[in-house]
Amino acid sequence: MATLYRSQGLADDTGHARPKSQLNGWRLAGFASLSAPIYAAQLPLAVHLPAIYAQQFHLSLGLIGAIFLAERLWGAFADPLVGALSDNTRTRFGRRRPWIVAGAVIFGTATAALYFPAAQLVTPLYMGAALFAVYLGSSMISIPHLAWSGEISGAYHERTRIQTFHSVVGAVALLAVLILPTIIDQLNPANASLKLAAIGVVVLGSLFIALPLTLRSFPEPAIPTAPRQRVALGGTVTILLRDPLLRRVLLSDFAVTVGQSTRAGLIVFFVTFYMGLPQWASGLYLFQFIFGVVAGPIWAQIGYRIGKHKAAVAGELVQVAINLGLLFVVPGQIGLLLVLTVAQGVAQGSGNLMLRSMVADVADAHRLRTGQDRTALFFSAFSLSAKAGTAVAVGVALPLVAWLGFDPKAVTNSPEALRGLLWVFALGPAIAHLISAALVHGFPLTQARHAHIRRALADRDAVPAE
Structure with missing residues (x-):
């Protein structure tokens, strides 16, 4: 397995040095x-x-x-x-x-x-x-x-x-x-x-x-664990909800998904009816994804410098600022909306990326505490937060804009209804991303703490071999 790796160059426990790439x-x-x-x-x-x-x-x-x-x-x-x-x-x-x-x-x-x-x-x-x-x-x-x-x-x-x-x-x-x-x-x-x-x-x-x-x-690494435990379906959900670190990550991911899904569900209505630019409705969504290709490497570099949870907070706060910026767009004028769409593309997925990287560290902490490796179970929980977040976004945003008077089947909507659409489209994601940032702010599993956990796991795993 050593042939798969390059020079070590691991960061020290201060958490400020970026390690050299190990995996080819x-x-x-x-x-x-x-x-x-x-x-x-x-x-x-x-x-x-x-x-x-x-x-x-x-x-x-x-x-x-x-x-x-x-x-x-x-x-x-x-x-x-x-x-x-x-x-x-x-x-x-x-x-x-x-x-x-x-x-x-x-x-x-x-x-x-x-x-x-x-x-x-x-x-x-x-x-x-x-x-x-x-x-x-x-x-x-x-x-x-x-x-x-x-x-x-x-x-x-x-x-x-x-x-x-x-x-x-x-x-x-x-x-x-x-x-x-x-x-x-x-x-x-x-x-x-x-x-x-x-x-x-x-x-x-x-x-x-x-x-x-x-x-x-890559070869699959051997993970020494305690004897396997048979866990019923209800027990798996209990395990997911009981771990405090995982619970914070999942709630943060749920909030991220609510923000993203609210924006995705309303963007066509917003561009078509509020902006009065139906010809841009599909194009802007595609434009956002074009710039989304470079988002991962940008946020990875930020994560190397300041740590995962701080990068997640920074990414979510950038999303808050972008969505609040939508309050200042002028109907019929594409300029500011285009700038915000590019920014949205570069910022998109920043929270998702960091949170998924954090879950593997949380699984290490769980294995040290319980002796059970539940990495796949922990990653499976993202499907719960994603599905619940999507359902909540659609179930709240669409009825809310309808309650505020917006009707996509109407020939014209009142100024009040269009303002309601704007407020939900801008403030809904902004609030969701702000909640996501608050949930991972001060996350205790830092690089230094994780280094101690990995050393403790290595020491414990080496005992049976001796």
């Missing part, structure tokens, strides 16, 4: 490439799939919404179970690889069924089964993959670097699935099947390329 960058790129199909599948499932299945295959929107809601509820229970089972898996191939391979088979098969459907086979049952299988396969890939990413290095800053690779790969994949439908809309706007197939090609193509690269990138 090409291997890290191959390892992180498996994030591409997962990210590429997420946005189209929520944005394009419901409309295409409703228009092309004549399924009712109410039924499609019920299927998506049922999956969200099922995923809230299934994802922690996948994490707990992966942590307790013991095979000669490792703990993570078997789950990733099995998940890839399910995910790939279901993706083919969902994006290349035979019209005569499409029914609500067909869509529901394929959608559930896609999300199950996605969880079986992403949760062990993220857990593995937290295990290939125990170095504080190196974990940030690993998550940065995930972030960049994900941003590129999202950009690809945003650009393709936009191009098809310009060339052949009536061909929904072509749009569906193009997205499917991106997802399946990236899966076939990335899977062998990830499996061959």
Whole structure:
């Protein structure tokens, strides 16, 4: 395993020195490439799939919404179970690889069924089964993959670097699935099947390329732990909620997701109705993601200098300032909104990146305290915060702007209704990001504290060998 590493150069316990890179960058790129199909599948499932299945295959929107809601509820229970089972898996191939391979088979098969459907086979049952299988396969890939990413290095800053690779790969994949439908809309706007197939090609193509690269990138490290414990589904949720450090990270991620989802859910309404620039509605969202590709490396450098939790706080406060800046945009004038969109792209994902890097450190602290390695279980909790945050954002923001008088079906909205839309669009995310910053401010698991935890784990793990 030593051949995979370069010079050590670890930072000291002051937490101010950036360590030299240890893990080979090409291997890290191959390892992180498996994030591409997962990210590429997420946005189209929520944005394009419901409309295409409703228009092309004549399924009712109410039924499609019920299927998506049922999956969200099922995923809230299934994802922690996948994490707990992966942590307790013991095979000669490792703990993570078997789950990733099995998940890839399910995910790939279901993706083919969902994006290349035979019209005569499409029914609500067909869509529901394929959608559930896609999300199950996605969880079986992403949760062990993220857990593995937290295990290939125990170095504080190196974990940030690993998550940065995930972030960049994900941003590129999202950009690809945003650009393709936009191009098809310009060339052949009536061909929904072509749009569906193009997205499917991106997802399946990236899966076939990335899977062998990830499996061959790094060996799975052996993690000495106490004897495995059988934990019921309810017990896994209790474990997640009981750990105070994990609870702070998850609540912060929940707040981040609420802010991001509120903005995403209202941006088309805001640009179209408040700004009076409907021709910019889709373009601005795409523009934001173009600059989002460089966000990960920028925030990684900030994290190296000031530490993860401080970088997370800084990123969230930048988001607060950007969203408050929306209060000063002038209808019909794109200048300031364009500047804020670029800033949003550069700042986006800063909190997500740092929080996911922090969870591996929290799992180390938990293992030192309990003797149990629950890295995958801890990473699975992000699906809970993401799904809950999305549901709260949509469930609060849309009814709130309607209560304030905004109606997207109306020919014209009153000035009061449009101001209500502005206040919710700007202040909702600003408040959510401010709460996220407050939750991780003063986070006690610093680089110095984590170095002590890693040394204690190394000393304890060495005892049986002696």
